[in-house]
Amino acid sequence: MIEADPTAAESQPAPRSRHRFTHMAVGDSILIDDFRLAQSARVSAINFIKRHELAWKFGIRKTGEGWRIYRLH
Numbered sequence: 001m002i003e004a005d006p007t008a009a010e011s012q013p014a015p016r017s018r019h020r021f022t023h024m025a026v027g028d029s030i031l032i033d034d035f036r037l038a039q040s041a042r043v044s045a046i047n048f049i050k051r052h053e054l055a056w057k058f059g060i061r062k063t064g065e066g067w068r069i070y071r072l073h
Helices: 006-011 035-054
Strands: 029-032 058-062 067-071
Touching: 006 029, 029 035, 035 058
Parallel strands: none
Antiparallel strands: 029 067, 058 067
């Protein structure tokens, strides 16, 4: 069994964004099961739009599985 070196992960920089908003097309969504994390992701989406000066819109909806962040426009 091959295991990853735990120190290698610590030496690499953290990814800039936890959520991949750039890869989302209209109608795509991200499922998050915790409300506080979903709210944080929604705020991150809003900041992403402002930072990149886009005309995109994101929405949040409660579903049976958790909370979904949708790209609306």
